[in-house]
Amino acid sequence: MGSWELAQRWADALDGVVAPTLNRSQIEEMLAALCIGLIDAARGGEDPDIARRSARMLVAANYRDPAAVSRSVRVICDDLVTAAADGPTDPAVPEIRDRAIGLAADFAAGFTAALRAAALAEQEATLAAVLAAAQEAESNRVLSEARFEAVFDGAMVGIGTVDMTGQVVNCNARMAEMLGQTPETMPGRTVADILGPQNLNHAFVELQRMVAGQSDSFRTETEHLHDDGEVTVIDLSMSAVRDACGDIRFLIGVAVDVTERKKLADRLWHDANHDALTGLPNRPHLFGKLAETEPPVGVCYLDLDGFKEINDLWGHTIGDRVLRIVADRLRDTVRAADATAARIGGDEFLVLVENCSGQEQLGALADELMAELTAPLEVDGHMLAVGVSIGAAYFDEMPSTVDELVHAADAAMYRRKHEARRDPAR
The missing domain is CATH 3.30.70.270 (Reverse transcriptase/Diguanylate cyclase domain)
Structure with missing residues (x-):
C-alpha cells in the first residue's frame, strides 16, 4: 500500500464527519502529502512533528468533530502499519506498530491543542470586538450602542456586564443559559446570589478583586454546578471598561462553554495514554x-x-x-x-x-x-x-x-x- 492508497482510506474514514472546507480531491491531495511523512516516521524517520502537523491541518480544514480523531487514530494504528511494513512477515512490524502507536498519541495531542487554539482565537476575536464596541459606546453613544447591542445579542459566546457593586447590569441569552438562568432574571442581582454558595470559587474571588479595583482583567477556566446536578465548564475572560478619565465604569465578561471540548480533551488524553x-x-x-x-x-x-x-x-x-x-x-x-x-x-x-x-x-x-x-x-x-x-x-x-x-x-x-x-x- 502506497501513500496515495493510504490517503484514500483515510479520506474514506473521514467521510461524513463534518462539512470540510475542501472538496474530496483536495482532501486526498492534502492527506497524501501527510501520509508520505507518516509512513517515513513509522519506518523510523526523524520528523518529530509530522503527527501533530497532520492534526493541525485537519483542524484547519474544519475537521473538528471528535469522530475525526477516533477514525484517524484507527487509520494510523492499522492502515499506516500495513503501508509502512514490507508485507505481514516483515520482521520490523512490531517496531512499526509501536511507532504508529506513538504517532497516534501525538496526533491526538496535536488535535486537542489545535482545537483549543482555534477556540481561543475565536474567543479572543469576540472579546476584542465587544471591548471595542463597548469603549466606542462611551464616546459615540447613539451609533455605538446599536453596534454593541448587535454584537451583544447575536454573539455565539456568553457576554455579561457587572457594575462596581458586583451587580449584573445585563447579559445575553448565551451567558444566562450557561449559568442556568434567563436574561430577564439576572439584571439587578449580585453575582454571588446568581452563582449560589456552591459556585463561589476562584473565578468569583478574581471578580471580587476587580470590583475592589485590585486588578483590570483575568482569564480562567471554571466549573458551574447547576441545580439539576449538571456541570458546565466555562472559559471566562473578564475586563474592566474605563471612561475617558481612566475610571472603571463597569466590568465585561465573555464566556465560552468548553464542556464538550473538555470531555474531548479527557478522552483524547485517555486514548493517547x-x-x-x-x-x-x-x-x-x-x-x-x-x-x-x-x-x-x-x-x-x-x-x-x-x-x-x-x-x-x-x-x-x-x-x-x-x-x-x-x-x-x-x-x-x-x-x-x-x-x-x-x-x-x-x-x-x-x-x-x-x-x-x-x-x-x-x-x-x-x-x-x-x-x-x-x-x-x-x-x-x-x-x-x-x-x-x-x-x-x-x-x-x-x-x-x-x-x-x-x-x-x-x-x-x-x-x-x-x-x-x-x-x-x-
Missing part, C-alpha cells in the same frame, strides 16, 4: 508513572508463551481477542493488589506495585498472576491456552533510569525461563 486494543495503560504512560514513583516499588515483567503459535494457527483476529481476555484477567488481578498493569509491547506486559512491602508480596502477586493468566480461555468456541513467563524485581531505592528498572525485571524473567528449561518440574 492507553493501549487501543486492551484498554490498559500503554508504555509511555507507565514509563512516565515509573519516573515519578517513590520507592519502595516492585515490578513484574510478563511475556506470553505460545501466543505466536495462536496467531499463526488461528489468525490475528483470534490473537487480538486472546490479548483482550489476558488484559481483563490482568486488570482484575492487579486491582485487588492495588497495582497498575500496562501493555508495553505485542505480548509483553508490565505490572507496577507502588509502596511494595518486599519480595514476599511481589512473589505472591507473581504466583497469582501466573495462575490467573494460564487458566484456559474460550474464544469463538475454541478452548485455548497460553503460557506466561514472569520476572519480578523489588527496589527499595530507585535506579538512575526507568530502563534499568524494567531491565532488571526483564532479566529476572529470562532467568526463570532458563531455569524452567533446565528443570522442567519447576
